[in-house]
Amino acid sequence: MTTTGPARTTGAVAPVVAPMLELRGVRAAYDSIDVLHGIDLVVPAGQVIALLGPNGAGKTTTLKVASGLHPAAAGDVFIAGRRVNGARADELACRGLCLVPEGRxxxxxxxxxxxxxxxxxxxxxxxxxxxxxxxxxxxxxxxxxxxxxxxxxxxxxxxxxxxxxxxxPALLILDELSMGLAPLVVEQLYGLVADVAAEGVSILVVEQFARVVLGVASRAAVMVAGHIVHEGLPAEIEATLSESYLGAGETEH
Amino acid sequence: METFLVYTFIGLTTAAIYAVIASGLVLTYTTTGVFNFAHGAIGMLAAFAYWQMHEAWHWPTLVAVLVDLLVLGPLLGLFLERVIMRGLGGTSEATKLVVSISLLVAMIGLANVLWNPDVGRTVYPFFNGRKIRLGPTALSYHQLITIIVAILVALGLRLLLTRSRLGVTMRAVVDDPALTQLNGAHPTRVAQFSWAIGCSLAALGGVLVVSSTVLNASGLALLIVNAYAAAIFGRLRSLPLTFVGAIILGLADGYLRGYLPQNDYLTALPLAAPAILLFIVLLAMPNRRLRTHVRTREYFPAPTVRGAVLFCIVVLLGGLMMATTMSTIDLPTYSQLFAIGIIALSLVPLVGFAGQISLCQLSFAGIGAVCMAHVGINGNPLGFVVAILVCGVVGALVALPALRLQGIYLALATAAFAVFLDQWVFHLPDFDVGPIHLGSTTVVPHIMHFSTFSLGSVNVSTVKLFGYNVITPTAQMVLATVLFVICFAIVCFIRRSRFGRRLLAMRDSEAACATFGLDLLGTRLSVFAMSAAMAGLGGALYGTQLTAVTPDRFNFVAGLPIFMMVVVGGAGFASAGLFAGVSLNALLPFMTTVFNSFGKYQLILTGGVGIGLGREPSGAAPQIATGFIALREDLPVIVSMLCLMVVTWAGRLINLYPNWPMLIALFVIFVGAVAIASRRRLVARGIARAAVTGAAAADVEEVPLEWVGVTVPWTPELLAKTEQVLGLGSVTYEAVGAATIRRGGAS
Structure with missing residues (x-):
């Protein structure tokens, strides 16, 4: 398995780096309730991507699909250019994907x-x-x-x-790292995230309260009601954040 | 001194066997969360298999033992994991309990089918009981091997669970299966492994114990229940404490056998000793934290008034039909279904509403029957009243110490109480409390004369109500039906009352209830007392139907199928009471009269039904109910159905035809009614849907956006509307190759 190496050469023209994680048109449901309505998300190799959004937007479900804990109803999941739909979570974990779940x-x-x-x-x-x-x-x-x-x-x-x-791991997925922690600890942990990113690990971070994560992310996406509604550089996202949340809670930090 | 040593060795050997069995139990419980009541039954099957290989086929001892432990045990474990236990995730304790109890019942049934219970079988100890001299006494090789094996098992398990990756992962799975998987472990493989080891340990226990007891299926399966007390010493978690518990139990057992004075009162005490110890240990458990939120797959909606009334009418009608058409030979058999039904019904508020588990309802019924026998002499209806009151008080007394327990611990405490009653109290001769004399003065006056089953059976006379002696089978059937319907109505009323809502709230989150100021203690106490009282009434009625009752009618094992069937029927539904009564006391006898050999497979079938519960944790009653949902809501069809049924019944009453045609006609009428009602429902729905879609098409704007995707599928129009409402219409994105995040939505 070469999935732990970020680089992969395709063709002779120029080396193209496959994104570490890519979701294409992913849909998911719990029983009959649709949660994700076609998510397209790319985590390029070696970058930190933040996924933001209010409660119930489907962020955790997105992560579950990406890590093999929840099946995708439609769409494809690629890890380092390989399609991994239907792979079990333990298989992915053994091949360099690491999810730190919500809570502890x-x-x-x-x-x-x-x-x-x-x-x-x-x-x-x-x-x-x-x-x-x-x-x-x-x-x-x-x-x-x-x-x-x-x-x-x-x-x-x-x-x-x-x-x-x-x-x-080649790909680190962090779900709500800051949940229930003191601001100082959160800062330390995100300092660590930045260090790890500097080592070349691709990271996908999910946060509900967004400001702190935007400091370390290279790009960010905002999810609302099972759709990705904003995408851009952290600065752009920060400006439109309160608009996207639409009263879904204060966004201090 | 010599006697002391002899009984010490006997006690230590027993302790070793308990320890092996209990450690297997603890292992499967901690790693899979399923408390396997059938653990003893697995040991029992292994013991029979050992007999088969060693004594019947004359295989060498070592080969037979190894095949048992290394092939049969693990294979059985894998089979159980694959077929039964895997589906139990996210179900309530009651459901898990029922599945493993059903397994126990089915395995006893299986053993009785494979090995005819009427044939005596003996298994000789290893090395034919040769002994080594040890000072003034001797220790047999078998005893020595047993003790060494237990020590080896202890060391091996300790190493496995704390040193090996597999063992540590097994413990990790208990905490968080999903997280274990995220670490790269295969959760199913871990569970398979623990079931394989657990079953192997059970088999080991079975092989070791079998030479010192009778090879009898239910006896062995339950003898091993005593080992559960040892497991409780370790709070089902700690293996070292489990071993300590086993030693205490084993020695207590040995010394009680050796030193207890022999008289009518104490002979049976050693049999009940593990149960008593179990109860004491449970009481010494530290206070648990209040449960907060439990997530379960069960769902029990409240009965509608109309549904309940309809149910009562149908049951009354059914009872009357049976009373007037059945022969006087059949009637006593079938009228028991309502007595058992009442006992089963008493479980509904307790298990279904309050989420508490009681395995001693039939013991309460036994107390009720005893009250009826001694108070209701010559048909005094006061017997019923006393049965209800006494059982209510006893129920509260049992509940009081057991209140701090929950789930599996509560189940075990009530099981211990049931065993305590049926092994000892029900076998006591009559006795008096007081008078106590000191010299010539009476210190304590004569308080009460106690009498249970008077060392055999006691007669229960039929009851006289308002001067009418309910003695004919027909009258008894009518009385049973009426009492059942009253109890059914009470349970339905409770479910819809303030008290019932409290019970449900308590089941869902005790912590939340406590913060609202709900009196948890009082609520639990009253539901226990109420349920015990109802079981007592059922028992009293059962007694009058049987005319003479013996303790074995009310023993622990006899009570298990009732509990099983209530949960299978759907513990939160009052109709589960009828389901239990009908399936245990109408369907089974009926099947046995139709197919003669059926009786042999009865236990396997009953067990199989319970095991099936894992697939549908809300029970059968809601499924049956959904089948009839159309009928229930269609008054004209119901009324015509009932009228036709009454006419058919009337035809039978004037002897136009015998019972069989009437049964078939009733069945046809019922099926026809269900079919017609469903048809009418479909037609009515079709009209309604046409109306709705017409309205919706005209008015897309009316769809509430927060429900899109939940009640209405996403459409491009709705997406556009969402974007408009959220103010996102002006934001556009371009895809810049694969290495950027692209915008979501349909592209």
Whole structure:
């Protein structure tokens, strides 16, 4: 599998980089309720894309479809140029896609160490993963024998991020990183996101409260009611944000 | 000293067996969230398979054991995971419980079909019971092997769960299956693995225990229930505590056997001891947090007044028809369906509305029957009243300590109470509370004379109501029908009342209810008491129908099918009570009279029905109801149907034809009515739809935008309108190659 490498050459004319993630006309539904009405979204290799939108816009569902947790009713999902419709989430995870889900992406009844051990399915050994995680977040090393459920919210989110980063994913998908966290912690986490992006990882970030993520994103899209209604540079998006939200909540931060 | 050592070894061996079985149970529970009531039954099947291979086919011991543990056990586990357990995600505790209880019942049935229960079978201990001398006493090889195996299992499981990736993943799946998958683990494979190991451990327990007991399907399956108490010591999570629990239980069992004084009152106590310990351990559990939101697949709407009234009329009519047309030989059999129906109905407010689980309703019924036997002498209707009151009080008393428990723990506590009653209390001879004498003075006066089943059976006389002795089978049938309909109406009323809404609210979110100031304790207590009282009434009625009752009518196992059938019928619907009564006490006897061999497969079938629940967690009643929905709403067709039925019945009453033609005619009339009603409904709907589409086409503007995509499909016009309303019309985007984000929408 070469999906972990971002570059792929097609033809002799010029090297064209396939986007890391591309959704084409994706539709999805829960039972009979349509949630996504044809989403087109591209995460170019090595860039940070922010997906914004009010509650219930379908952002999380978009991520679920992209990561194989929820089937697409129509349309195609490409990862590094390969069509991956119907692939299971664990297959994608083993091939370099990492989704940090909404809330805390940790197993509360496992110790920190055991949480890290679960990540060995993508091909890294236990010690490699532990080293990588502790190097990035020294606080986790202190807490290695503690149950993840007893960590603070920020530490739990760090553990979840550590999981994502320790396996060297090609594509990192972050869902509502800031949920329930203190502003300072959120800032730190987004600083980390910027660092990771600088290492060449493609990142798709979903946020409901948008300002903080626009600081690190190279482009952003706004979703409302299952459609992408705005797309552009962070500055443009910021200007039109309140209009797009249409009273769906304040957009401070 | 020697006796002490002997009983210590016996106790430790029992402990080892309990530990092996309980650890398998804990393993499957923690990794899959299903508390497998059939775990013991799996051990039982393995024990039978061992007998078959070793004693019948004369395979060497080691080969038979290995085939059992490494082939049959894991295969059964994989089969269970694939066919039954995989569909249970997102269902309520009651549903999961029913599926595994059904499995237990079906497996007992299967064992009885494969291995004729009337044939005696013995399995000899390993090495034919050879012993090694140990000081003043001896330890058999079998005992030694059992204890060593238990220690090895403990170490092995510890290593597996904390050291191996698979083991850690197994625990991770419990916390969050989706997240495990996002880490690259295959959740199904993990579940398959834990079922395979769990079943293998059950099989190991079965093989170890079988030589020290009788090879009997239900006996073995339930003997192993005692091991559940050990699992509860570990709160179904901790394996070390489970082993401690097993040792305590095993030693208690050994010493009780050795040292308990032998008299009528205490002989049966060791049998009930694990149940008593289980109850005590459950009480010592720490306070749980209040549940917040539970998401389940079940949905139970309230009955309409019209539907309930209609149901009552149909049941009354049906009861009268049976009373007037059936032979006096059949009537006593079939009138039991209403008594069992009332007991089943008592589960509806408890399980369906309040989401509490009780596995001891039939035990309450037993208490009701006893009250009826002792108070309702010579047909005194006071017997019913006393049965209701006593059971209500006992129900509240059981509920009081059990109130802090929830879900599976509540189920186990009530099961322990049921076992406690049927293994010990129901087998007590008559006894008196007081008087206590100190010297010549009476310290405590004579308080009460207690009497349960007087070491056998007690007679229950038929009841006299308003001077009329309900003694003929016909009168009994009418009485049963009327009582059932009254109880049905009460349950329907509860569902529509303030109290019923409270129960439902409590089921959905206790935490929210507590913040509203709802009295959780009082509400739970009253629903328990009410439901026990209703079960008591059912039991009293059941007693008068049976005329003589024995404890085994009311034992724990006999109560399981009732619970199963209520949940299968749809625990939130009052009609599930009738469903349970009819399927257990009308359909099964009927099928057995039609096909002689049916009785043999009865348990397998009952179990199969319960297992099927996993596919449709809301139960059968709503499905049956949707089939009749057209009929229910069509008054003219209902009235004509009922009239035709009454005419058919009248024809039977004046002896125009025997029962069979009447049954067939009734069935044809019913099917015809359903067909006609559906047809009329389709026609009426077609007209309505034509009217609606005409109106909608004229008026696209009226479609509420927030419902587009939910009630109305997206159309280009609606999209345009949405964009206009959202003020997005002026924004346009161009696609600049694949490496940019393009605009959404239909392109």
């Amino acid at each position: 992406g940790v197993f509360p009844n496992l110790t920190v160490r055991e949480n890290l051990w679960v990540m060995t399915y993508a091909g890294r050994s236990r010690s490699e993963i532990e080293e990588a995680a502790y190097a990035r977040f020294p606080v986790l090393a202190e807490r290695r024998h503690q149950h993840a459920g007893t960590l603070s919210g920020g530490e739990q989110q760090m553990l979840a991020m550590a999981r994502g980063l320790a396996t060297d």
